[in-house]
Amino acid sequence: MTDPISKGLLPEGFRDRLPPQAEAAADLLRTLLDSVSAHGYERVSPPLVEFEDSLVTRLSSARPQDLLRFVDPLSQRTLALRPDITAQVGRIAATRMAHIARPLRLAYGGPVLRVRPAQVGPQREAMQMGAELIGSDHVDAVAELLGIALEALSAAGLADMSVDLTLPDLVGTLASGPWPVTTPLADVQTALDGKDAAALQGLDASRYSALIEAAGPAESALTRLKSLNAGGALDTRIAGLERLVATAAPHAAVTIDPTERHGFEYQTWIGFSVFAAGVRGEVGRGGTYLVRHPGGGEEAAVGFSLYVDGLVDAGLGASRRRRLFVPLDTDSEVSAKLRTEGWTTVSALTDADTPKRLRCDYTLDGEELIKL
Known part of the structure; x- marks a missing residue:
C-alpha cells in the first residue's frame, strides 16, 4: 500500500495554499487590517496555543472534546489549539490590558483550527480576522463595528453584500416579561429555531409565531415588530435595529430574523451576519457579548470576525504581479x-x-x- 505521507497528503480538513492564492490571502488580510486600524483599532497577536481550561472557560459552549489538544512536555498540562481568536482578545483585555481606559479598540488576524469543519465547508483550518470594542455594547458601538466591517470588506473588493440582524436575547426577554410561557423556554426556542408555528401552538406559546412572521427584509420586519403588543419590551430593540439598518443600508441589503440563535449563543442583545454573492457561507459575523474578568466581573463588548478563506476562494485579492x-x-x-x-x-x-x-x-x- 502506498504511504500517504510520501504522496504529500495532508490530514482531512487541511490544505496547502499555493501561488497565487497564498499571496491573495496575505494581501486580503493586510487590506482588512489596514482598513480597521484606520479607525483606531490596535493590533494584538495572541498565541496559537493556550491552556485547555482557559480556552474552555472563555469560549462559548466549548467542551474539551471540541478542541485539538495535546500534553505540553514542559508543563505536563493539557494545551489546546484555538478554534477562535475573539475569546483570546477578551482574555487580553481583561488581564494584560485591564488598566487601559475604555472603550478599548483591538484588532487581530491569524489562523484558527477546529476539531470538526464548519457546516459550510470541509476545512478545519481557517484564517480569521476581526475587531473588538471592549467596554461598551451601546448601539453606537455596534453601529461603528458593523460599519467598519462592511467598509473593510468593500476595500477588499467584495460587492453585493447582505446583512442579517438578529436579537439573541429577545425570546428570553419576552418570556420573563409580557409573554410568559408555562412550558420550558428551551422548548419554545427550539420551535422558533425550526420556524415551527404548529409546535408553538402545542406549547401554548402561539403568540411567539408573530416573531417567525416578522423575519424578512428590514423594512417589513420592523413594521411587523412595531405592531406587536409587547408592553414596550421591544421599544429599545426596535430603535437599535433601526439604527443598524441605517448604518448597513448604504453598503448592503438588510434582513432581520429576530429569533435566530445558531452561532449567536454567547451574544447578548444583538448579533449580525454578513453574506455576499459568490462567497460560500458567511463572510463574517459579530455582535455584543460579555468579557469575563478573573475576579468574576463582566464587561460589555462588541466585535466582529471576518473569514478570509471564503474571499480567496471567491477570487478576491489575486492581483497579478508583473x-x-x-x-x-x-x-x-x-x-x-x-x-x-x-x-x-x-x-x-x-x-x-x-x-x-x-x-x-x-x-x-x-x-x-x-x-x-
Missing part, C-alpha cells in the same frame, strides 16, 4: 531600482534559466523592458 526576468550578470542596482518602481524581479541563476521557465511576463534586455 514578473520581470533579469538575465545573468545584471547589475544588482538595476534590479533594486526596478523593484522600487513596483516590479517583481526574478533573477537568472544559470544559463538554463529562461523567462518562460521562471514564469515571467517581461524580460530585461539591457535597459529595455520587453513584454513577452
Whole structure:
C-alpha cells in the first residue's frame, strides 16, 4: 500500500495554499487590517496555543472534546489549539490590558483550527480576522463595528453584500416579561429555531409565531415588530435595529430574523451576519457579548470576525504581479531600482534559466523592458 505521507497528503480538513492564492490571502488580510486600524483599532497577536481550561472557560459552549489538544512536555498540562481568536482578545483585555481606559479598540488576524469543519465547508483550518470594542455594547458601538466591517470588506473588493440582524436575547426577554410561557423556554426556542408555528401552538406559546412572521427584509420586519403588543419590551430593540439598518443600508441589503440563535449563543442583545454573492457561507459575523474578568466581573463588548478563506476562494485579492526576468550578470542596482518602481524581479541563476521557465511576463534586455 502506498504511504500517504510520501504522496504529500495532508490530514482531512487541511490544505496547502499555493501561488497565487497564498499571496491573495496575505494581501486580503493586510487590506482588512489596514482598513480597521484606520479607525483606531490596535493590533494584538495572541498565541496559537493556550491552556485547555482557559480556552474552555472563555469560549462559548466549548467542551474539551471540541478542541485539538495535546500534553505540553514542559508543563505536563493539557494545551489546546484555538478554534477562535475573539475569546483570546477578551482574555487580553481583561488581564494584560485591564488598566487601559475604555472603550478599548483591538484588532487581530491569524489562523484558527477546529476539531470538526464548519457546516459550510470541509476545512478545519481557517484564517480569521476581526475587531473588538471592549467596554461598551451601546448601539453606537455596534453601529461603528458593523460599519467598519462592511467598509473593510468593500476595500477588499467584495460587492453585493447582505446583512442579517438578529436579537439573541429577545425570546428570553419576552418570556420573563409580557409573554410568559408555562412550558420550558428551551422548548419554545427550539420551535422558533425550526420556524415551527404548529409546535408553538402545542406549547401554548402561539403568540411567539408573530416573531417567525416578522423575519424578512428590514423594512417589513420592523413594521411587523412595531405592531406587536409587547408592553414596550421591544421599544429599545426596535430603535437599535433601526439604527443598524441605517448604518448597513448604504453598503448592503438588510434582513432581520429576530429569533435566530445558531452561532449567536454567547451574544447578548444583538448579533449580525454578513453574506455576499459568490462567497460560500458567511463572510463574517459579530455582535455584543460579555468579557469575563478573573475576579468574576463582566464587561460589555462588541466585535466582529471576518473569514478570509471564503474571499480567496471567491477570487478576491489575486492581483497579478508583473514578473520581470533579469538575465545573468545584471547589475544588482538595476534590479533594486526596478523593484522600487513596483516590479517583481526574478533573477537568472544559470544559463538554463529562461523567462518562460521562471514564469515571467517581461524580460530585461539591457535597459529595455520587453513584454513577452
